[in-house]
Amino acid sequence: MGYWNQEYECMPVEQRQELQLERLQSLVKRLYENVPHYQRAFRAISLRPGDVQSLDDLKRLPFTTKDDLRQAYPFGLFATPLKSIVRVHASSGTTGKPTVVGYTKDDVETWSEVMARTLACAGVTSDDIMQIAYGYGLFTGGLGVHYGAEKLGATVVPVSVGNTKRQVMLMEDFGTTVLACTPSYALHLAEVLQESNIDPSRIRLRIGVFGAEPWSYALGREIEQKLGVISIDIFGLSEIIGPGVASECPYNMGLHLFDDHFLPEIIDPDTGEQLPYGQKGELVITTLTKQGFPLLRYRTRDVTVLHPEPCPCGRTHVRMSRIMGRTDDMLIIRGVNVFPSQIETALLELGQVEPHYLLVVDRKGNLDTIEIWVEVSEKVFKDEVRHLEKLEKTMQREIEGILGIGVKVKLVEPKTIERSQGKAKRIVDRREVYKEG
Ligand code: DLL
Numbered sequence: 327m328g329y330w331n332q333e334y335e336c337m338p339v340e341q342r343q344e345l346q347l348e349r350l351q352s353l354v355k356r357l358y359e360n361v362p363h364y365q366r367a368f369r370a371i372s373l374r375p376g377d378v379q380s381l382d383d384l385k386r387l388p389f390t391t392k393d394d395l396r397q398a399y400p401f402g403l404f405a406t407p408l409k410s411i412v413r414v415h416a417s418s419g420t421t422g423k424p425t426v427v428g429y430t431k432d433d434v435e436t437w438s439e440v441m442a443r444t445l446a447c448a449g450v451t452s453d454d455i456m457q458i459a460y461g462y463g464l465f466t467g468g469l470g471v472h473y474g475a476e477k478l479g480a481t482v483v484p485v486s487v488g489n490t491k492r493q494v495m496l497m498e499d500f501g502t503t504v505l506a507c508t509p510s511y512a513l514h515l516a517e518v519l520q521e522s523n524i525d526p527s528r529i530r531l532r533i534g535v536f537g538a539e540p541w542s543y544a545l546g547r548e549i550e551q552k553l554g555v556i557s558i559d560i561f562g563l564s565e566i567i568g569p570g571v572a573s574e575c576p577y578n579m580g581l582h583l584f585d586d587h588f589l590p591e592i593i594d595p596d597t598g599e600q601l602p603y604g605q606k607g608e609l610v611i612t613t614l615t616k617q618g619f620p621l622l623r624y625r626t627r628d629v630t631v632l633h634p635e636p637c638p639c640g641r642t643h644v645r646m647s648r649i650m651g652r653t654d655d656m657l658i659i660r661g662v663n664v665f666p667s668q669i670e671t672a673l674l675e676l677g678q679v680e681p682h683y684l685l686v687v688d689r690k691g692n693l694d695t696i697e698i699w700v701e702v703s704e705k706v707f708k709d710e711v712r713h714l715e716k717l718e719k720t721m722q723r724e725i726e727g728i729l730g731i732g733v734k735v736k737l738v739e740p741k742t743i744e745r746s747q748g749k750a751k752r753i754v755d756r757r758e759v760y761k762e763g
Contacts, residue, residue: 330446334586335641349614354378360405385600389623400426411618416464417564418663427564430618440570440584441474447573448558452479459507461487466568471506490518504533508661509541513692516552531555539658566611579637580645587615595653606631627653659694662731666752672725682743688756697734
């Protein structure tokens with residue numbers, strides 16, 4: 327069944343639990359000794375590292391939140407000296423500053439291992455030619471998948487995201503068999519491929535390794551049919567390691583979460599209480615083996631369900647349903663995390679507009695689009711059209727600079743945007759991203 331590391335992937339559950347406890351105890355000790363934030367948090371509840379006696383004690387340990395990461399910006403939560411950190415990555419945060427994560431050499435090795443497992447789980451082998459069209463750079467997608475694919479021994483084509491015509495050309499000329507990118511980009515590629523004059527028999531794709539954003543099974547079927555692949559969902563987040571946290575296998579029974587490295591829990595997002603298997607809630611993850619930037623009970627804000635039963639593929643890891651939503655208002659547009667608050671700050675800093683705006687997210691021609699409607703004052707609205715257009719362009723440029731993706735700004739008349747009675751409704755998402763079926 328194409329295991330990368332059968333001993334760990336198919337380990338009897340009790341044996342894995344022993345390993346998890348051992349690793350958890352060592353993690354708590356490391357955090358206590360090396361990270362002032364955790365030392366303070368443990369002291370506040372009078373907890374000493376030796377108090378962790380069973381996996382059940384996990385419930386007593388403090389959570390880590392995105393806000394803790396923000397306050398420690400950039401390197402405050404690192405558990406080893408900067409000298410031992412060989413790589414940093416970053417993802418967007420709720421404010422202007424990104425969330426920074428660091429890896430030691432051992433962490434890069436762990437990451438390659440879990441990514442090799444992910445790809446083997448998807449059915450990729452050393453005979454495959456793998457086109458990696460996730461972004462390379464501060465985003466973890468490109469380099470994360472890259473290291474795993476090389477470890478597995480596949481032939482890697484590190485093309486990164488964009489330049490779709492060239493992607494299609496390489497796919498044909500190199501005989502790419504595995505495509506790794508966001509599902510929305512896969513759909514866009516499929517469309518460009520169909521519009522080209524390429525003979526479909528020259529396309530040898532067989533597997534798509536898609537993730538970094540939510541996607542429905544319906545969208546998966548469409549991509550499968552258009553590209554002639556089986557589509558595999560891979561999940562991960564920068565804070566935990568990047569891609570390589572969990573992966574589907576061809577049995578399609580949810581994602582295998584590599585719980586010898588990442589210990590998952592589901593909690594009630596309102597009370598923080600741990601929920602039993604089978605119940606839907608917020609995914610919380612503890613990194614059991616990471617050295618440079620280990621996290622205890624990190625609140626991912628992703629909503630899902632965990633299932634303990636093993637899969638027919640033989641892996642005994644706990645399984646996770648596809649992500650069903652978020653507990654915050656983060657949007658993922660073309661694989662990029664976008665917080666409405668980032669846009670709000672940028673708009674208001676520019677002045678000349680009212681604090682009434684609406685983000686209209688859609689999918690046009692298989693690409694996510696974002697349109698920002700902003701109300702202007704009566705005075706500005708009555709101004710010359712030329713001035714309004716200039717204002718729109720300035721805002722567009724400003725926001726694009728912050729988010730790193732293209733947006734469209736549309737200035738609208740005062741009182742166009744509906745006023746709310748309770749929580750403001752700032753987002754209209756027409757993509758139906760979390761839909762089942
Ligand atoms: O998106 C890591 C990644 C790269 C995963 C490539 C898979 C493939 P971040 O940019 O930190 O990291 O974004 C993490 O993206 O908390 C989820 O909300 C969302 N996400 C990631 N994978 C999936 C998925 C990368 N398969 C955030 N389904 C996470 C749904 C996903 N949402």
